[in-house]
Amino acid sequence: MKRFLMLLMTLGIVVACEKSNVGNGQEADRKRLAERRQEILDQINTIPCENAEDWRPQALGSKACGGPQEYIPYPEAADESGDLLDLIEKYTQLEAEYNKKYGAVSDCMYVTSPTGVRCVDGKPEFFNIGTNSPAVTE
Template structure:
């Protein structure tokens, strides 16, 4: 009889530790925990948002500094059009991406080549904003 009661108690306790009732969506994903995956996702969002950067004239073109190099300055420059992009949303994504990179670089002691990437010149080609390399190198 002792063994029957002990077995029933164990079965009851095991049932109490059953599956969680929280939905799977509320658990963090691997990408949310991986800063490199987060940075890659934000970079893709930025590039997708900018798209082909169509504009009617050069005044609608802007240059964004994206990312952060370990020695300072942006990771890269990209041209975008004010006619096709919500600048406030774009700048928020760029700032979030930059901060993630800075935090990652500091946390992991990332070093770089410390070269300076020249700021490109904005031009238009085929109705699109383009970041053209400058002659300075």
């Protein structure tokens, strides 16, 4: 009987530990996504915006319902190798996988692409035709 109780307690501890790691796995995955997003934004912020025609809006991330989380200014001319675009696309794919894996939910609001990008004090800024205020860039 003692062995049975000892086995039952050990099994209970193992199950409890596995359940506590599930939350840590999701938290760790979310943290990795946030770090990748920041890495992308940091790379973009190092590129001066001198010619607005060299930039375009680029979808980033994936909502649980579908569609992008946001748009960021993408320095098309400065990314000759396409490495930055690859990072953006990989991030978007990873967020879609995260959403599916953890059953994420979102507001399901459609995020429209800004009309274009203009350079203001060396930084890219979105704009929308027909409005006076710039679109959100970060």
